[in-house]
Amino acid sequence: MRWEDVWLRYHRRGPWVLRQVDLRLGAGEAAVVLGRNGVGKSTLLQLAAGVLRPARGRVVDRPRHVGWVPERFPADQPFTVGRYLDGMARVAGLGGAEAGAAVRRWTERLGLGPFHGVRLPELSKGTAQKVGLAQAMLRRPGLLILDEPWEGLDAAARELVPALIDEVLAAGGSVLVSDHRGETARLPGAARWTVADGTVSAQAPADASPGALVVVEVAVPAARAAGAVARLRADGHHVLRVRADPAPPDAPVPSAAPPAPVPGGGTPIAPQAGEADPETGPVDAAGAGGQVPR
Numbered sequence: 001m002r003w004e005d006v007w008l009r010y011h012r013r014g015p016w017v018l019r020q021v022d023l024r025l026g027a028g029e030a031a032v033v034l035g036r037n038g039v040g041k042s043t044l045l046q047l048a049a050g051v052l053r054p055a056r057g058r059v060v061d062r063p064r065h066v067g068w069v070p071e072r073f074p075a076d077q078p079f080t081v082g083r084y085l086d087g088m089a090r091v092a093g094l095g096g097a098e099a100g101a102a103v104r105r106w107t108e109r110l111g112l113g114p115f116h117g118v119r120l121p122e123l124s125k126g127t128a129q130k131v132g133l134a135q136a137m138l139r140r141p142g143l144l145i146l147d148e149p150w151e152g153l154d155a156a157a158r159e160l161v162p163a164l165i166d167e168v169l170a171a172g173g174s175v176l177v178s179d180h181r182g183e184t185a186r187l188p189g190a191a192r193w194t195v196a197d198g199t200v201s202a203q204a205p206a207d208a209s210p211g212a213l214v215v216v217e218v219a220v221p222a223a224r225a226a227g228a229v230a231r232l233r234a235d236g237h238h239v240l241r242v243r244a245d246p247a248p249p250d251a252p253v254p255s256a257a258p259p260a261p262v263p264g265g266g267t268p269i270a271p272q273a274g275e276a277d278p279e280t281g282p283v284d285a286a287g288a289g290g291q292v293p294r
């Protein structure tokens, strides 16, 4: 999708909120929209969603299916969660059985089952946000737009947001997300688009090459390390090593800076004495820090 010399103001003769915006977001790419309050982040996202039209210029090659989660989910509608999601599935073009399956899937994934019969105005802000996420994902979007998606969500649901983003990207979709909480430090592969004084400056991800890797450190119970390594590998990840000294739970993660790329693109590291490769034997994560070959 591309923005070509896009200008927007809300009223004739009003001030320009955005001027001369030229941007590009490719398939499988994500961008984080940054900037101070009231600068125009939501406006840029609404242009992407097609709910606002540029006063000048144009937005082209918008994917056919757009999932948009506005900053404030409009919960003042007289439907129950179940009826609303059912209706949104139809609006997204899903047929009866498909619509039912999609609503069940996302109701379950977002823990909305207990709220199925609850009317939207009676939901808490966080639950309403989850309904907003569900409606955007009912039909896998070619473009997912999330306006401050972490606002009001509980810890478990906040963890789900990066997973949803990853799923859309993995399927070749694009993702645009605004954030003032710094949560998008968890998206090191996303471009940074900064809005200031009506203009948008785009900064590519630290390493924009398609195969770029980052290191994600995880701590797992020692007894379950072998299984965790096996699952990570089954998911196609490079496991670099297993060590016995996890960072303390209150260590400052995630860091604002993107993690360092894997040296040499993840060159296999030879196992040390007393360690086992989980492909051939159990990993003793409680032993001296183990180097696991990939």
Ligand SMILES: Nc1ncnc2c1ncn2[C@@H]1O[C@H](COP(=O)(O)OP(=O)(O)OP(=O)(O)O)[C@@H](O)[C@H]1O
Pocket (backbone or CB within 6 Å): 010, 017, 035, 036, 037, 038, 039, 040, 041, 042, 043, 044, 071, 180
């Ligand atoms: N419907 C509207 N009518 C008139 N002005 C509007 C409208 N929506 C937004 N604006 C103005 O446009 C400017 C940009 O607003 P926008 O909501 O895009 O900013 P934002 O960066 O998303 O802010 P925040 O971080 O507070 O959500 C602000 O000055 C705002 O007051």
